[in-house]
Amino acid sequence: MRILIYSPPNARAVDLQSVMEIFVKKGYEVYLLTHMAKGDLHQNVEKYGVKTFGAGFNANGASAYLQHVKYLVKFVREHKIDVIFAHLQSTGLISGIARKLTPFKLFYIRHNTDEHKLEGSRNAIVINWLANKAVSKIIAISNKVSRYLIDVEKIDPSRVVRINLGYNFESYIHTDRKGVAADIRREFPAKMLLLSAARLIPVKRQMLVFETVKKMVEEKMDVKLLCLSDGPYRPTLEAYVRDNGLQDNIFLLGSKKNIIDYMEATDLFVHLSESEASNNAVKEMGYCRKTAIVCNDVGDFDDYIVNGVNGYIVDKTNPVEPAFRILKDLYHAPEKLKPIGDKLYETVVREFSIENVAPLYDKLLNPVKN
Numbered sequence: 001m002r003i004l005i006y007s008p009p010n011a012r013a014v015d016l017q018s019v020m021e022i023f024v025k026k027g028y029e030v031y032l033l034t035h036m037a038k039g040d041l042h043q044n045v046e047k048y049g050v051k052t053f054g055a056g057f058n059a060n061g062a063s064a065y066l067q068h069v070k071y072l073v074k075f076v077r078e079h080k081i082d083v084i085f086a087h088l089q090s091t092g093l094i095s096g097i098a099r100k101l102t103p104f105k106l107f108y109i110r111h112n113t114d115e116h117k118l119e120g121s122r123n124a125i126v127i128n129w130l131a132n133k134a135v136s137k138i139i140a141i142s143n144k145v146s147r148y149l150i151d152v153e154k155i156d157p158s159r160v161v162r163i164n165l166g167y168n169f170e171s172y173i174h175t176d177r178k179g180v181a182a183d184i185r186r187e188f189p190a191k192m193l194l195l196s197a198a199r200l201i202p203v204k205r206q207m208l209v210f211e212t213v214k215k216m217v218e219e220k221m222d223v224k225l226l227c228l229s230d231g232p233y234r235p236t237l238e239a240y241v242r243d244n245g246l247q248d249n250i251f252l253l254g255s256k257k258n259i260i261d262y263m264e265a266t267d268l269f270v271h272l273s274e275s276e277a278s279n280n281a282v283k284e285m286g287y288c289r290k291t292a293i294v295c296n297d298v299g300d301f302d303d304y305i306v307n308g309v310n311g312y313i314v315d316k317t318n319p320v321e322p323a324f325r326i327l328k329d330l331y332h333a334p335e336k337l338k339p340i341g342d343k344l345y346e347t348v349v350r351e352f353s354i355e356n357v358a359p360l361y362d363k364l365l366n367p368v369k370n
Helices: 014-025 040-046 062-079 089-098 122-134 143-152 170-175 181-187 206-218 234-243 259-265 280-287 320-332 334-352 354-369
Strands: 002-007 029-034 051-054 083-087 105-110 138-140 160-162 192-197 223-228 250-254 268-270 291-295 312-314
Touching: 002 014, 002 062, 002 089, 014 029, 014 040, 014 170, 014 280, 014 354, 029 040, 029 062, 040 051, 040 170, 062 089, 083 089, 089 105, 089 122, 138 143, 143 160, 181 259, 192 206, 192 259, 192 320, 206 223, 206 234, 206 320, 223 259, 234 250, 259 280, 268 280, 268 320, 280 291, 280 334, 291 320, 291 334, 312 320, 320 334, 334 354
Parallel strands: 002 029, 002 083, 029 051, 083 105, 105 138, 138 160, 192 223, 192 268, 223 250, 268 291, 291 312
Antiparallel strands: none
């Protein structure tokens, strides 16, 4: 059987890498096609034997979508693809249209809940709606996504398949770690070193994390925050740091490939986003035996994080004050962090290891194989 993993970006993605690796181990012939030209993702999976391709153009505007449909139809026919796993809305829509022109089995993997509505992007709302219409089977990567599809978007439950993202956690050591955690800690010395890593857009609410750090600084705590990633909200965040005199406490470092080094260097991950599907970074932090502060009713955090046991959950509607209280307590009692981080490690390995997720993919593929 020939399986195509179809996704827009070309950046490293351990969940995608892990599922491709396990498919190859199971004897499938695996292909990767991205909208963007070849990048780190392609390089990382080629060593597993995955055949990789990059279209080299993005899907923006109706003409670009039609161009992608033609490209995909030709690709499927040329490589005799049997099954496509389409990640994100644009590839879901393109694959759904292409399937009407050439036969293949399609599974659209939904990576968002309400972010497109919170951002107020009319284009994203339309593409999301069209993707739902174009496909027959949607893989929900968390209970939150599944409930949103069924209860809010009124998708027939028979069309929704529930499968967690799966990770070969060991691969992080090889692709996301340079072994410089101690150097990072020396570069940013502080009694408490915090980490934030998410696209710099309003819905991820880095500003609330900054406000929390500001409260700690006002109480004379020796704290620093490393903020990774980039995005259109960066100038606003930089202005907040500058206007509040936080240049010695908050550092916007841009995107980093060696995120594991930063996780190993820091004490705690603070993520106050109001919309997720199944956040990768918190699981990665857990694999480093560190823990996180997250919001309730966001993504799959309520499914696997137990407040005060393996992590901390605060109220989504007003998270700054409870996050501040948690951080203040941990600042004065840092010995609490290690056992909670160890518990989160146990949880993420149990719930999200690719070996534990793979049987659910077998159930999808066996009818095709037979």
